[in-house]
Each structure stands twice: as C-alpha cells, then as structure tokens.
Amino acid sequence: MKDARGLHVGLAAIVAVAAAGYFSGVRGTERGVAELRGDPAPPSASVEARSYADMRERAHGPNAGMYEGAFARLEAADADLYAPVEQSEADREAALERRASRRAYDGAPPTIPHRIEQLGAPDCLSCHERGLRVANLTAPRMSHRRYESCTQCHVVGADPRPLAETPPPPDNTFAGMASPRRGARAYEGAPPTIPHPTLMRSECASCHGVHGALGMRSTHPYRQSCTQCHAPSAELDQRAPRPLSAWPPPSMGADRP
Incomplete structure (x- = not known):
C-alpha cells in the first residue's frame, strides 16, 4: 500500500x-x-514608487500634460470677445425679427428651437444655466433666476426632426403689443432706458453679452453693472412714474431738516 x-x-x-x-x-x-x-523588449511590469511630495508637485501618467497651455488656447480662442463691436441697423432689425419669431407676443416665453425629452425633466440647465457656445451654435444664458420646471413656460416650437409633423397652432385671436425698438433717452448722448420689462430679464448678458446676436450685442460688455447707467422704464414695468417734484424720495432723506 x-x-x-x-x-x-x-x-x-x-x-x-x-x-x-x-x-x-x-x-x-x-x-x-x-x-x-x-x-x-517588453516593458517591465514593475513601477517605481513615487513619494507624496512628487505626487503633489507634478502630474504623472498619459494625461499628465493635457492641461499644458490650456489657458493660453482659451485666451487665443476668445481673443476677439472684447474686440470693438461693429453692427448696423439692419443687424439690429434682423436680430429683433428673429427674436420675435420665437414668441407669441412681446414678453412671452420663447419657444424651444430643438427637440427635448418631454417625458422626463429636460436637461436645459446643463447648457442654459451659464450659457454655452459650440462651434456656431449658442445656448444663451438664462435671463432669469433658476427655475427647475422649464417646460412649464417654454414649449417646443416646430419639430426640428426630418419629416416630423408639427401640430397646427390653436386658433387664437389674441394680439400682443409689439416690442419697443429702442429705449428713450433723456438727452442726446444719454444712456437709453431699457426698452422692455425687467421682470424675468435680470440677466442682461443673456441677450446683450459677448455671445449675443449681432445687433443686440453690447458695445461695452466689460461694464457689468448695466442698471448703473441704463434705467428701467416705469411704464414698461407697469409702475407709476415718480414726478420730478417728488425727488428725492423720503428714503433718501428728503424730509430731514
């Protein structure tokens, strides 16, 4: 055994x-x-151990140099953002007509010019919360504070998909007021007043920023406090204008000795 x-x-x-x-x-x-x-010879499988100090000081691996020169490339790509703006009256009229074509009336929420997922929460904020520009397409920044239910006000216009049928608009005899073309000036050379209501339009750079449409782009985008020079219109904001005899208001100390 x-x-x-x-x-x-x-x-x-x-x-x-x-x-x-x-x-x-x-x-x-x-x-x-x-x-x-x-x-x-095949590469060795052994990897030299790195110290923590070395890991903090420099990047390692195949993507170690991916950010080298990145800011320089961004500056070169946006070098013309603050260049002098050259636009004509025809550019302004074309921009206003294009803007009006996406609204039922002046002050109405614009329609959505692209397809979205109607069954779930749309990812609108991923592009429109801060604004986005890809090639020749621009997603403007929201002109109002952040709201989560975008399709509560904004609806899809004509379906952009090929051969897709867009339902006809409902019969409606409502005719809204036309949008004012320009703001009034107190005197020649004075900053124009804001030619539209300011409700839901507190973010001026949405239309007038560096990525705005030619004709509506500000000629001085480096000035960030817009209402420091451009006053809102009391009539368009549906407020009673204050007569000059009432200035300064009591809050500014007019009733003080």
Whole structure:
C-alpha cells in the first residue's frame, strides 16, 4: 500500500517537472526567436514608487500634460470677445425679427428651437444655466433666476426632426403689443432706458453679452453693472412714474431738516 502511494507521488512529481520544463523551454524559445528578430523588449511590469511630495508637485501618467497651455488656447480662442463691436441697423432689425419669431407676443416665453425629452425633466440647465457656445451654435444664458420646471413656460416650437409633423397652432385671436425698438433717452448722448420689462430679464448678458446676436450685442460688455447707467422704464414695468417734484424720495432723506 505504501509502495503504491509512493509510486503515485513519484509519478506526479515527474509530470510536474516535465510540465515546468516544457513551458520554460517554450518561453525560452520565444525569447530567443524575438532576440534573433530584433523585437523590442517588453516593458517591465514593475513601477517605481513615487513619494507624496512628487505626487503633489507634478502630474504623472498619459494625461499628465493635457492641461499644458490650456489657458493660453482659451485666451487665443476668445481673443476677439472684447474686440470693438461693429453692427448696423439692419443687424439690429434682423436680430429683433428673429427674436420675435420665437414668441407669441412681446414678453412671452420663447419657444424651444430643438427637440427635448418631454417625458422626463429636460436637461436645459446643463447648457442654459451659464450659457454655452459650440462651434456656431449658442445656448444663451438664462435671463432669469433658476427655475427647475422649464417646460412649464417654454414649449417646443416646430419639430426640428426630418419629416416630423408639427401640430397646427390653436386658433387664437389674441394680439400682443409689439416690442419697443429702442429705449428713450433723456438727452442726446444719454444712456437709453431699457426698452422692455425687467421682470424675468435680470440677466442682461443673456441677450446683450459677448455671445449675443449681432445687433443686440453690447458695445461695452466689460461694464457689468448695466442698471448703473441704463434705467428701467416705469411704464414698461407697469409702475407709476415718480414726478420730478417728488425727488428725492423720503428714503433718501428728503424730509430731514
């Protein structure tokens, strides 16, 4: 019984040694053939350990240099953002007509000029919360504070998909007021007043910023406090204008001795 067990152990050892020799020979033959052919040596699997100080000071890996010169490239791409704006009256009229074509009346929320997912919450904020420009397409920044239910006010206009049928608009005899073309000036050379209501339009850069349409773009976008010079219209904001005799108001100390 013991002789049979020893025989089995010996045979297993012989098989193991033979297998190890076989695979070692195959690998050695492959290395020899690769050397004869002049193939490059395979990379070593060992990686040199880095210190924490080295990890803090510089990046490593294949993407280590991905941000080198990134800010310079951004500055070069946006070098003309604050260049002098050259626009004509025709540009302004074209921009106003294009703006009016997406609204049912002056002051109405604009329609959505692209397809969205109607069954779920649209990802409008990913592009319109801060504004986005890709090639020649511009997603304007929201002109109002952040609201989550965008389709409560904005609806899709004509379906932009090929061969898609857009349902006809409902019968409606309502005719809204036309949008004022220009703001009034107190005197020649004075800043014009804002020619539209300011409700839901507190973010002026949405239309008049550096990515605004030619004709509506501000000629001085580097000035950020717009209402410091351009006053809102009391009539368009549906407020009773304050007569000059009432200035300064009591809050400014007119009733103080």
